[in-house]
Amino acid sequence: MRKKMKKVMAVMVAGSMLMSMTGCGNSSFASESTTESTTAQGADDSTISADSPYAGKGYNFAEKENVVMYVLGDRPADMDTVLEKANSEYFEPDLNTTLDIEFLNWSDYSTKYSLLLSGGEQVDLIYTASWCYYNDEVAAGAFKLLDDDFLKTYMPYTYEELPEEAWKEIAIKGDVYAVPKGKATFTAYNGAVVRQDLIDEYALTTPDSWDNFKKYLEELAALQSETGVTALNTNANREQLFTMFCQENTLQGVTEGYDFIYQANNSEDAPEAEDISYTYMSDYYTDYALQMADLASKGVWSSNAVNDTTDSQAYFENGTSGALVWNSTIFTAGDNLEAAGLGTYAVYDVTPDTKRSRGAYSVDATAITEKSADPERAALVLDYMKSDVDLNRLLLGGIEGTHYELDEDGNRITLDKAADYPWNGWAWAINRQDEPDEAGMDERAEAYGEHCEEMEFVPAQTGFTFDPSSVQNQYTAVQSVVSEYQQSFALGIYGDGTQDAIEEFHQALKDAGVEEFTDEFIRQYTEYKEANGI
């Protein structure tokens, strides 16, 4: 008996030991299509309404199908009601299809994303972005290649509507694997929301430039024991000041998703290869790290901010932070602060003379998966969501009259039920150029938006994408070094030892192969530059 127990134990131990991180050997790819696909041959649209924008175009809608779409975010409380309406009024009568929307939560999307694509679940459409594994998953063959023919045939309206820039930005070496959003905003441009009440009360410096902003933070830090407000209450999850530092120095990223920068000096010309440097190896970054260490030593943020995980926006909203630096969501943070009656806010464009680029269209996109049983039908569903104004608004903002309504100028007014279906809570990748603005928008927000429009610039190399596959090992190792040090430099935890830490960081990057990685980037960029004559 005892011996047997031992054997069982042994088997279990051996098993658990060898069970590695490889996960389950699930290999159910492209779950075989049992339904006939929606190909343009064998047209059958007797099952859809004659008013459908897709009627009479030669599609086959004989089979009723269900399309599953995955997006990021938290499921709104009224999602089911909205979906029911969308299905019964749009997808079922016009496409003989039902749509299911599933959510990947912010807390675990990074771990679930790849598993979802490799696992057996039905996934037809999925949110992707330059920052959400687009390049990696394309390299792994997860997304369907959307060539011109396919797009023209199965996404006829979207193909016409999207600006050429959008297609260019999402393309990898000229091939499109996802459908970008229809409206690009200045999400990559950061401003600062600060506590106007404190500025007035203590006669603090007006933060209208980078230096003055730093001064404001330092003055506020010196008053902390009196005000109880941390000047910039931040944490390790958001690097708040780097983008602003780049704006101050007119540093521009060469392409989305990879950390290569050059000094643009507000010029739209494509940079020369020798002017491009890897962000973390550049002198700019050293300068930034030293400035951050200086701010940290003056107590602008708590010395253990790096171990803190509370959201910085919440800190501003609950009145314990003197500033928040981010994109236009700073207005939301300011409004929430005022709504809670904890103080008043003002927003400053700290670098008003710097030209700014729109966030790329590729920062939000929807891909059709390789394993989708009927990619044509999925494409039509996506096309419909993006091209039909009413359907699009229903998905973006819920039911008109319940969640929102439009005023006579076509601006949207938030209604009481909006909390159950906040405007554009998840549908960033399907928004349209004509998305209505919020009515009664704060003057401060309007002025800020207008200034951004005025200062827009589009660098000539827009559309260049990098393919890291030939230097994948170096790229991965370099990324790991960066992720190890990045937050620590951003929060200035090395103090006087920053210069030494930077040298150590550079050495670690070199050991990881940053030079091969950079060379390959420059090589691909030069090739693109010559091919496009920019």
Added chain:
Amino acid sequence: MKKLLSRNKVLLLMLVPALLYVIIFSYVPMAGIVLAFKNYRYSDGIFGSPWVGLDNFKFLFVSNKVWQLTRNTLLYNIAFIVFGMIFEVGFAIILSELNNKVFKKFAQGFMFLPYFISWVVVATIMLNIFGDHGVVNSILSAAGAGKNSIYSNTKWWPVVMVCVRLWKQTGYGTVIYLAAIAGISQDLYEAASIDGASVWQKIRYITLPSLKPTVMIMTLLALGNIFRGDFGMFYQIVGSNQLLLKSSDILDTYIYRLLLTTPDVGMTASAGLYQSSLCFVTIVAANWIVKKIAPDYTLF
């Protein structure tokens, strides 16, 4: 053979669920190891993807970091195992010697409690006690002493980690040893009492020797995971504080950070295989040593 089967029918039946579990969740997935040697593509599947030899392992060695990480993981786990065993056995003996039933249950419950607290919560509690504006610093500054945050004091960090781990895990381990102690025949203690043995002598000559098999098995089981760090603990408590990462980065957190930015199935598999191979070698070696010294207590 047939006789053996029919005689042990019930026992064998009872074995079936466990066996199935091990086969389905441990043996079948082992085929996934091939992924470590492949450039995984969704469209080609696990077995259809092209072979790339040892390419997937290169990233682990490209920055020479893997040795430091392996060392950290190993040393932390050795400290956890050794101190864990001492504390667990020690507290189990203390509890078993306690006569006050109420206090005994109370103490045991309190020791067990931290085991149920998630590392996320533990990390927050720690920050609020030891952080910049934490309880400790408030008391220190009220007493006129200067500020001192353990989060910027790297020297003590390994000690901090071991302490936190002991605080959280001791209660659980103690229960196992307490059960083992309960299984020791009371006759032995009675006989010893009649012979005039003191409490210490009873512990030394009866309890400890009787616990030896349990200690051996528990240690061998723990050794099997010696290259596998406690991800939740390290990830939550250390986070991205690079000062602390120097002494507290382990294989698991490193691989997590590495692959969070570039989710490559092949590389993940190779990292897992590297860890598993090290664990495999350790357990086989440890078992071999035990076999030489005390052949009765081996696992296999």
